[in-house]
Amino acid sequence: xxxxxxxxxxxxxxxxxxxxxxHLRNGGHVVHAPTIAGNGRNADxxxxxxxxxxxxxxxxxxxDLGDVILVGHSYGGTIIAKVAEAEPQRLRRLVFFxxxxxxxxxxxxxxxPQNVEHTERGAKASGDDTFLPPFDMVRDVFFNTVSREDxxxxxxxxxxxxxxxxxxxxxxxxxxxxxxxxxxxxxxEDVRVPMPERSWHxxxxxxxxRFRYVAMPGDHEAMYTNPALLTxxxxxxxxx
Amino acid sequence: xxxxxxxxxxxxxxxxxxxxxxHLRNGGHVVHAPTIAGNGRNADxxxxxxxxxxxxxxxxxxxDLGDVILVGHSYGGTIIAKVAEAEPQRLRRLVFFxxxxxxxxxxxxxxxPQNVEHTERGAKASGDDTFLPPFDMVRDVFFNTVSREDxxxxxxxxxxxxxxxxxxxxxxxxxxxxxxxxxxxxxxEDVRVPMPERSWHxxxxxxxxRFRYVAMPGDHEAMYTNPALLTxxxxxxxxx
Amino acid sequence: xxxxxxxxxxxxxxxxxxxxxxHLRNGGHVVHAPTIAGNGRNADxxxxxxxxxxxxxxxxxxxDLGDVILVGHSYGGTIIAKVAEAEPQRLRRLVFFxxxxxxxxxxxxxxxPQNVEHTERGAKASGDDTFLPPFDMVRDVFFNTVSREDxxxxxxxxxxxxxxxxxxxxxxxxxxxxxxxxxxxxxxEDVRVPMPERSWHxxxxxxxxRFRYVAMPGDHEAMYTNPALLTxxxxxxxxx
Numbered sequence: 001x002x003x004x005x006x007x008x009x010x011x012x013x014x015x016x017x018x019x020x021x022x023h024l025r026n027g028g029h030v031v032h033a034p035t036i037a038g039n040g041r042n043a044d045x046x047x048x049x050x051x052x053x054x055x056x057x058x059x060x061x062x063x064d065l066g067d068v069i070l071v072g073h074s075y076g077g078t079i080i081a082k083v084a085e086a087e088p089q090r091l092r093r094l095v096f097f098x099x100x101x102x103x104x105x106x107x108x109x110x111x112x113p114q115n116v117e118h119t120e121r122g123a124k125a126s127g128d129d130t131f132l133p134p135f136d137m138v139r140d141v142f143f144n145t146v147s148r149e150d151x152x153x154x155x156x157x158x159x160x161x162x163x164x165x166x167x168x169x170x171x172x173x174x175x176x177x178x179x180x181x182x183x184x185x186x187x188x189e190d191v192r193v194p195m196p197e198r199s200w201h202x203x204x205x206x207x208x209x210r211f212r213y214v215a216m217p218g219d220h221e222a223m224y225t226n227p228a229l230l231t232x233x234x235x236x237x238x239x240x
Numbered sequence: 241x242x243x244x245x246x247x248x249x250x251x252x253x254x255x256x257x258x259x260x261x262x263h264l265r266n267g268g269h270v271v272h273a274p275t276i277a278g279n280g281r282n283a284d285x286x287x288x289x290x291x292x293x294x295x296x297x298x299x300x301x302x303x304d305l306g307d308v309i310l311v312g313h314s315y316g317g318t319i320i321a322k323v324a325e326a327e328p329q330r331l332r333r334l335v336f337f338x339x340x341x342x343x344x345x346x347x348x349x350x351x352x353p354q355n356v357e358h359t360e361r362g363a364k365a366s367g368d369d370t371f372l373p374p375f376d377m378v379r380d381v382f383f384n385t386v387s388r389e390d391x392x393x394x395x396x397x398x399x400x401x402x403x404x405x406x407x408x409x410x411x412x413x414x415x416x417x418x419x420x421x422x423x424x425x426x427x428x429e430d431v432r433v434p435m436p437e438r439s440w441h442x443x444x445x446x447x448x449x450r451f452r453y454v455a456m457p458g459d460h461e462a463m464y465t466n467p468a469l470l471t472x473x474x475x476x477x478x479x480x
Numbered sequence: 481x482x483x484x485x486x487x488x489x490x491x492x493x494x495x496x497x498x499x500x501x502x503h504l505r506n507g508g509h510v511v512h513a514p515t516i517a518g519n520g521r522n523a524d525x526x527x528x529x530x531x532x533x534x535x536x537x538x539x540x541x542x543x544d545l546g547d548v549i550l551v552g553h554s555y556g557g558t559i560i561a562k563v564a565e566a567e568p569q570r571l572r573r574l575v576f577f578x579x580x581x582x583x584x585x586x587x588x589x590x591x592x593p594q595n596v597e598h599t600e601r602g603a604k605a606s607g608d609d610t611f612l613p614p615f616d617m618v619r620d621v622f623f624n625t626v627s628r629e630d631x632x633x634x635x636x637x638x639x640x641x642x643x644x645x646x647x648x649x650x651x652x653x654x655x656x657x658x659x660x661x662x663x664x665x666x667x668x669e670d671v672r673v674p675m676p677e678r679s680w681h682x683x684x685x686x687x688x689x690r691f692r693y694v695a696m697p698g699d700h701e702a703m704y705t706n707p708a709l710l711t712x713x714x715x716x717x718x719x720x
Binding site for chain 3 (some may be wrong): 212239
């Protein structure tokens with residue numbers, strides 16, 4: 001049985017994994033789904049990427065977790081890479097689920113140039129340097145496999161995302177030297193738009209050098225739109 | 241419940257959708273499947289792209305259709321783009337199903353350079369500027385998921401295609417300014433040969449800017465080779 | 481009913497097809513699964529590509545086989561291309577299953593530059609110019625859809641691969657002029673790492689010019705990891 005630590009993406013918090021976590025626990029696995037600093041309801045949104053990483057490192061250390069399968073979704077991929085640098089000996093495998101794998105020295109915005117302008121405009125207007133895209137901007141792109149009603153219900157869980165972590169350039173030299181096993185879990189119906197190249201795989205997966213590739217049909221929000229299948233694939237991605 | 245107007249591709253006519261239309265109607269949807277001018281049996285084949293577009297615009301206007309989910313398959317993608325320019329207020333969403341999305345100023349031949357020579361040769365030999373590829377040229381490429389017997393039966397419905405619409409350069413400036421919701425439905429086992437890049441998605445889909453991506457296993461002729469699954473995916477692509 | 485000759489890839493021998501062959505025979509097909517010279521247990525490993533090809537040509541001729549569906553997996557793709565040059569009139573169709581399709585004048589190493597150094601190092605150390613990658617190098621990359629226990633069991637069938645056939649430049653001019661029908665069977669969860677482009681399809685498939693594309697979920701070792709589905713897809717790829 002495996003110990004999963006599930007790290008959500010932007011606009012999400014740890015509660016996005018509730019159905020997946022229930023399935024995993026039914027399968028006998030141990031599951032933690034902490035919320036990154038600055039995310040979730042009523043959070044202090046004045047965070048940078050280092051503070052976000054530290055919140056997850058602190059969670060893992062304070063719970064004294066070991067042999068962890070550390071899963072990062074989307075933006076969460078940038079977090080687990082830095083967590084792995086801090087606490088490699090507590091980890092058994094990294095799983096990137098439709099997640100960013102940044103090159104050394106990059107920030108997330110470097111990989112989403114098409115989103116910078118409207119995101120920065122929204123962050124400026126927010127008063128607290130956050131952005132929450134309106135539903136109609138994300139319905140077709142993030143929730144493409146479900147009905148509008150389901151999409152709206154799932155979107156209701158989203159909260160404003162602190163934007164400074166998208167601007168922070170990350171030193172990832174140590175990450176790319178780590179010998180940790182890595183998997184890339186790819187929901188194949190997830191397309192970022194515009195998308196000059198197939199973005200998640202192989203663009204990001206390939207940066208992991210040797211990795212285990214696991215694919216599933218599904219969209220970017222599979223923890224909401226198909227939690228049962230996502231659970232099965234997380235086990236296939238996470239096992240030894 | 242949705243109102244579908246299904247626009248066929250080259251060599252096809254509206255009857256290619258008969259099984260899909262029956263499934264959709266069973267689901268409570270309204271379905272129209274007009275034949276583009278110049279296509280089908282006993283048609284006057286002396287048409288250009290404008291006449292083809294006009295025939296569909298006339299159909300939609302004369303039936304006074306509104307809130308239309310306008311679906312274009314293959315070559316039909318070039319038709320629905322121009323229909324959308326003419327009657328955007330009657331449309332609810334565009335669905336491109338393994339369809340060409342031309343850039344402003346392009347013609348279909350610009351995107352199929354490998355087919356121009358043999359198609360033009362056939363058109364010249366035809367006497368009426370049409371081309372119908374022999375079965376052995378298309379069996380493996382278009383009907384790759386079914387037996388030879390089924391492929392031959394489906395191919396029996398094909399009729400000679402007027403070629404002038406493949407040569408006509410299209411002004412698509414208005415199309416690319418339309419705010420209409422768009423979906424790209426991708427049957428993933430459909431490959432055009434030779435295929436310097438993955439052609440349908442993301443080559444054409446990406447030109448739509450923001451779009452909903454829906455994928456299914458299947459070949460180019462899924463209205464024949466898997467109408468039940470295609471129906472389900474058309475609903476997923478067409479709904480709000 | 482079809483006559484299959486199944487040609488294994490590197491590190492494998494004809495016995496890798498035993499479950500697939502049993503399924504095919506249950507379906508009424510005739511199946512041969514010869515071992516390439518230099519492969520398998522207790523083989524004389526001093527072979528070059530020409531000797532490997534000759535061993536399969538000799539098998540087909542000595543069994544007086546005709547109307548053969550000749551299947552090549554991985555490295556086996558380089559063998560069936562040369563066999564097709566030698567005995568085209570005995571073949572009905574070529575099926576490349578996640579197989580190399582080399583350009584005229586290339587050797588297999590030309591398409592796997594990332595593997596040359598460690599493979600040559602291993603070959604030198606072997607004493608007999610062979611290489612067998614350790615389990616941990618291949619578990620995630622070749623057997624990505626199954627458990628570690630299953631992966632280890634399947635890997636137990638692997639034997640050292642003669643490396644000279646990877647270095648031999650192949651004259652493939654005749655192959656690319658052959659009019660034989662060809663299929664490319666693509667197990668879509670098979671990724672070579674690092675993988676600068678999507679490697680099997682369309683990189684290699686596209687070199688076949690006109691071909692039938694058949695896809696299935698699955699990894700590089702589908703004859704072990706999903707023989708029932710592979711069997712079904714081999715029939716879809718091999719039939720007329």
